[in-house]
Amino acid sequence: MSFSQEQRVFIVEQYFASRSYACVIDEFRVKYPNVVVPNNSTMTRLIARFRETGSVSDKKKTGRLTILTDAKLAEVRNVMLRSPSKSLRRLSAHSQISYGSAQKAMKKLKFRAYHVRSVHELKEPDKEKRLVYCRWFRSFIDNNGIGELERVFFSDEAWFHLSGYVNSQNSRIWSTENPHALHETPLHSQKIGVWCAISRRRIVGPIFFETTVNSVVYQDIITQFISLLEIDEGDCWLQQDNATCHTSNETMSFLREFFGERIISKGLWPPSSSDLTPPDFFLWGYLKGRVYKNRPQTLDEIKSNITTEINLINVSILHKVATNVVKRVRACINEQGSHFEFML
Numbered sequence: 001m002s003f004s005q006e007q008r009v010f011i012v013e014q015y016f017a018s019r020s021y022a023c024v025i026d027e028f029r030v031k032y033p034n035v036v037v038p039n040n041s042t043m044t045r046l047i048a049r050f051r052e053t054g055s056v057s058d059k060k061k062t063g064r065l066t067i068l069t070d071a072k073l074a075e076v077r078n079v080m081l082r083s084p085s086k087s088l089r090r091l092s093a094h095s096q097i098s099y100g101s102a103q104k105a106m107k108k109l110k111f112r113a114y115h116v117r118s119v120h121e122l123k124e125p126d127k128e129k130r131l132v133y134c135r136w137f138r139s140f141i142d143n144n145g146i147g148e149l150e151r152v153f154f155s156d157e158a159w160f161h162l163s164g165y166v167n168s169q170n171s172r173i174w175s176t177e178n179p180h181a182l183h184e185t186p187l188h189s190q191k192i193g194v195w196c197a198i199s200r201r202r203i204v205g206p207i208f209f210e211t212t213v214n215s216v217v218y219q220d221i222i223t224q225f226i227s228l229l230e231i232d233e234g235d236c237w238l239q240q241d242n243a244t245c246h247t248s249n250e251t252m253s254f255l256r257e258f259f260g261e262r263i264i265s266k267g268l269w270p271p272s273s274s275d276l277t278p279p280d281f282f283l284w285g286y287l288k289g290r291v292y293k294n295r296p297q298t299l300d301e302i303k304s305n306i307t308t309e310i311n312l313i314n315v316s317i318l319h320k321v322a323t324n325v326v327k328r329v330r331a332c333i334n335e336q337g338s339h340f341e342f343m344l
Helices: 005-018 021-031 040-053 070-082 088-095 099-108 124-144 146-150 215-228 249-259 278-291 299-311 315-334
Strands: 112-115 117-119 152-161 172-175 182-184 191-198 203-209 237-239
Touching (some): 005 021, 005 040, 021 040, 070 088, 070 099, 088 099, 124 315, 146 152, 146 315, 152 278, 191 278, 191 299, 203 215, 203 299, 215 249, 237 249, 278 299, 278 315
Parallel strands (some): 117 182, 152 237
Antiparallel strands (some): 152 191
C-alpha cells in the first residue's frame, strides 16, 4: 500500500524513537485509525531508503526521455526506412528512447511487422517459362471453362516427419505498407512419403511410400493412381513437376501409354513454380496444420491423420482451390513470371 509523505515521516520517527516495529504499528494505529498499518517489509524498505538517501520519498525514475516529439518521430522513421529489419531493442538503443517508446513510435508512424516468406529462387529463364505455361493454361481455361479442371489432376509428393516443425517468428521487416518481402531458399527424423493428385472434383490419395522416389517407385505410384480413377476420368490430364524420376525417358513413355499427350510436365511445366500447383500452395500446408495437432508418436498415426484430413476436404473447398489456381496464373502473367503472392 502507498503511504503519504506525512505517514512515511511518522513511521521513520517512531522507529528511531523505539527501535521496534511493533511499537511503530501500535502508534500508527492511534495516529491513523482508518489506515491499514504498514507491514514489516514496508517499514524495512522505508528505513533503508532513509538511511541511504536521507529522504522517505520514492526514488526518481531514471532512464531515457520517452517524449516522442515530431523531431524524434522523424528520426525514428528515417532509421527504420534505412534499416527496415532493425529490431525494436536496437531501435531503442540507436534512437535513445525506451523500448516502450519505440513501440509507441511504430504505432504512431503506422509501421507494422511483416514476416519474410520463403519462396523458391527465380532466375530470368524461369520467369519466361512460367509465362509460357501460364499463357497456355489461360487459353486452356478460356476455351474449356473452369469446369475442365475436374479432369486435370495436379500431383506432387511430400515427406511428413515425426518432428517436422518450422519456426519463422523471428524474421520481420518494419514498414508503413506490407513490403511483401521474400526470402529465397532452395528446396530442400523419421518420415513417411505421401503422393496426392488434386482436381476440382476430388483428391486421389494419399498414396504412401517409404523410400526415395526413383522412376520405378514413381511408376508404381502412377499405376496405383490410375487404378483409383473413376470411369469418367479415363481421359484426364496429369500435371507433375520436373523431378528426374517424373521426366525420365522411361517414365514419360510409361505415362504416355495411358495419358497420351494429356501430360503437363517438362517442356510445359515451368521450374520453381510451387506457387502454381495446389499440392504445394494448398494441400501440404493445409495437412501439416492439422496432422500434428494430436501429436502423433508413430508413422502409422501420421498416416491415419493424413488419410482422415484428406477425406474431410469437401468439393466446395476444391472449387475454391481451382479458382485460386486460375487467379494465380493470371497474377503470374501480370507480373511477367515473377513472384505474385502480394497480388492475391
